[in-house]
Amino acid sequence: MSTGLVIGLIYRNETTKAQFGQIVTGLKAGFVALPYTLNGSLVTKVHESGCHAVIVEGNDEGEQDSSHIEALISELPDIPVYAAFREPGVDVIRRLMRVGARDVIPIPPSEEDLKRELSRLKTGLGPDVDARKGRIISVINSKSGSGATTIAVNIACDIAAMDEDLKVALIDLDIQFGSVSLYLDVKWQANVMDALGQASRLDKTMFNAMMSRHDSGLYALPAPNKITRLDRVSSADVKKFLDVVKQTFDVVVLDLPKAINDWNEEILKASDSIYVVIQRSLAVLRDARLLMSYFHSVGIDDSDITIVDNRYRSKHSTVTDKQIYDTLKIENMVRIANDYDAVMGSQDHGMPLSKHAKHSRISKDIHQISENILEELTGEKREQAGLLGRLIGRH
Numbered sequence: 001m002s003t004g005l006v007i008g009l010i011y012r013n014e015t016t017k018a019q020f021g022q023i024v025t026g027l028k029a030g031f032v033a034l035p036y037t038l039n040g041s042l043v044t045k046v047h048e049s050g051c052h053a054v055i056v057e058g059n060d061e062g063e064q065d066s067s068h069i070e071a072l073i074s075e076l077p078d079i080p081v082y083a084a085f086r087e088p089g090v091d092v093i094r095r096l097m098r099v100g101a102r103d104v105i106p107i108p109p110s111e112e113d114l115k116r117e118l119s120r121l122k123t124g125l126g127p128d129v130d131a132r133k134g135r136i137i138s139v140i141n142s143k144s145g146s147g148a149t150t151i152a153v154n155i156a157c158d159i160a161a162m163d164e165d166l167k168v169a170l171i172d173l174d175i176q177f178g179s180v181s182l183y184l185d186v187k188w189q190a191n192v193m194d195a196l197g198q199a200s201r202l203d204k205t206m207f208n209a210m211m212s213r214h215d216s217g218l219y220a221l222p223a224p225n226k227i228t229r230l231d232r233v234s235s236a237d238v239k240k241f242l243d244v245v246k247q248t249f250d251v252v253v254l255d256l257p258k259a260i261n262d263w264n265e266e267i268l269k270a271s272d273s274i275y276v277v278i279q280r281s282l283a284v285l286r287d288a289r290l291l292m293s294y295f296h297s298v299g300i301d302d303s304d305i306t307i308v309d310n311r312y313r314s315k316h317s318t319v320t321d322k323q324i325y326d327t328l329k330i331e332n333m334v335r336i337a338n339d340y341d342a343v344m345g346s347q348d349h350g351m352p353l354s355k356h357a358k359h360s361r362i363s364k365d366i367h368q369i370s371e372n373i374l375e376e377l378t379g380e381k382r383e384q385a386g387l388l389g390r391l392i393g394r395h
């Protein structure tokens, strides 16, 4: 089984690359080799490839020079950086440890040393590197106005309010027509383009400062309030952005634009779950089918997709359950009741449905989706809230 770890090596010699590559891959960790000649783009490359630690080969010619490694340590504050030298001298070891190197590894590396470091790294990162942190939940509509934003906002608020130990974010990536800011009464600090526009130097501290806190405990980032060209964003920006987002939050709900381009594809592929919001009309269903065949073409698994049958009314439906299944062939489907008054009222007050219309059918339907997400995330069924739940020891 893979360890889930990715180790980067910044190398000078091909032999070093081969030696480390063989051991690291043999220990079932991911291995990314980057030549030190990449210089200025090394830091970006390390982030882009999702490395959990980096080993940097030092300059062994003449006097051992560690300035290159020292610079990288300060540019990669969130990642453990190891130095590697053929015969590391005491001076160089001292200097590197003082500036924060995790350790100095002799070249050629021994399997034993690397094995020990990998298991240390894994313990430091928690029992399962990706299990709890950075779960990406994307919400996309199959036709504009189907209810994607309504659902993204409400499940995000719900999850944040349900488990205060989880750090939950809602990010509006609909950079042209995003409307998260209309649904939540929040004093906004920044918008998503502020983060994407400087993705290469984005880190946890900077990103945290851009997020605005909602009463529910949710951290949110709205879209800009003017139309932004989709080509202002690149997939490299998005990759880096997602890395930081995943490091910073446990659950991330993304409100996506309905646009098919490189960067949106990057997000869809990186998503742990995709909620596709539909309504029961033939035109909406047709677009949903197009979206499904696109998902297949880029290798997105059906099991990651949930169809959200929004504005559901038991009567008056022109489209049946069977028609939806026959057209989309997706097993996971959830229903959300039609309740125009509740949605408009909650929007007008800038508050989530769970607060504005707590006992409504729509609020319960949304809560059920949030429960399912939490259950998947924590692997445990949640007890009913209320007196009984508290009496038997939760909260």
Ligand SMILES: Nc1ncnc2c1ncn2[C@@H]1O[C@H](COP(=O)(O)OP(=O)(O)O)[C@@H](O)[C@H]1O
Residues within 6 Å of the ligand: 141, 143, 144, 145, 146, 147, 148, 149, 150, 151, 179, 277, 310, 311, 312, 336, 337, 338, 339, 340, 341, 343, 344, 362
């Ligand atoms: N379950 C629902 N019941 C009633 N009205 C809804 C429901 N979901 C969405 N709406 C209505 O549809 C409008 C558009 O929803 P929105 O979430 O902005 O769609 P999208 O993000 O898919 O474009 C909302 O302003 C609201 O009036």
Ligand SMILES: [Mg+2]
Residues within 6 Å of the ligand: 148, 149, 150, 174, 177, 178, 179, 255
């Ligand atoms: Mg929307």
